[in-house]
Amino acid sequence: MADAAAWRRVAESVRAKIEAGDYADNPQRRLPTVENIAADHGVSKQTAHTAIQALATAGLLHVVRRQGAYVRERPRDRAVVRDRTVYRDGIGYFFDKNAQDWRAVRKPTHRIEPAPDHVADLLGVPRGENVLIRDRDMGPADSDQALQVAISYISLPVVAEIPVVGGSDTGPGGIYDRIEEHYAAPLEWHETVSARPANVAEQDRLAVAPTAAVLVVTREARMLREDGTYLVVEVNETSMPADQFAVSYAIRRDPSAAWPRTNEAADDPPPTS
Template sequence: MPFGEQPAYLRVAGDLRKKIVGGELAPHSRLPSQARIRQEYGVSDTVALEARKVLMAEGLVEGRSGSGTYVREHPAPRKIARSGYRTIAGSNPFRQEQSDERAKGSWESRSEQEEASPEIASRLQLTVGERVMRTSYVFRSAGEVAMLSTSWEPLALTGRTPVMLPEEGPLAGRGVVERMAAIDVIVDNLVEEVGARPGLAEENLALGGVPGRTVLVVARTFYASGRAVETADVIIPADRNRVMYHLPVK
């Protein structure tokens, strides 16, 4: 193959992609069949199949058992605002996760104690197996799951205090900074790392059931005088969201 020339399946996928993005192939419409792709582009069955696989991997189309392959709907990406920590009046974990006063939605949470895994122990500066409080959140916007979040806090710090359960007690839902201040722990720093990976099966199911979806993971850790007091993973679909940071210039 000459330098710079694309394989046939990529050229076919590229043309179909243009039709999808340009609206010629509208959301929920059926993608041309393998036989039609073969005939229209003058390619083999193998090339037609590989082109469809590319579009599926990119999340542009989805297969429906016994029916065919259809163009997926792609709403305008939501902006997940991150702007450092601000105390937010009222109990609203959805807004606390997004750091956006306009953020609205509902959520469910569940807290339970567990032993720190090697990864969580490293993030919280604990010994593997130490007890932590794990809280899982499901956030919904307009009735659809928009975000998942799981946080971990060391029970050596919060155990047997009024803030042991993040969503129960006198400071339920008030956020890490306020809750820790109530037990005389002053949070003064946070670190966020943003990465992308394939969604786990249970994550994809919770986020809409699309297999192979890529998710963005915001790994966040709060510190008080260098001690990690809470760490969390915020998980959002990469194809429907953009993480937007507002940071002060000092």
């Protein structure tokens, strides 16, 4: 069993080198082997291994079986800030301006199966009912590592109305353009941002530690009906490593907070604690 004081000393030494960027020039930011780390620090391989596993659990390293440990990119190396604006380019709508050039890093899949209960509720379909699920791993165009897992859920009645959204090739602009063309009306979107521990699939697909948290953006794509109610045509859940993403937005003034302040507002006594 590795000595606690020894492996912590090794872990702090390796952490300091990571923070100093000592491994940045290594191929794929790979750490030296466990044997080399043990020799450099005068400890056993077991102690060095325990130190590496602790850094992986802390989210600093990604360990690949039979290949070694790699330094994960940190927020200061790659910061992607989501805002509350939808954009459009020659490909179609997109929601992360700093990730405009991102593409699927693996072949997207689509399948028919029940949606998670909370997604079924948003879609307005019975829990346990099958829906169309479109699944993509997204990342920079020059990388094969996913930084976002994007999963879309579409009710089967909508697929029956617009069959192209269930196919592999949805054409220029993707499903959103097909939906707007079909209904001859613009989509509206509503997002909810939350955080939770990464599930097993996300740990593998995003290369994050079992203890890592993910930021989850749940986006409803909605059509306004003539009666003033909304039809939710798609729910998209995008999960991403919480330590590498942020949400940014402008704070607007409610009419009650207008400036210049009215005399009445200016004369109001300050609130008491």
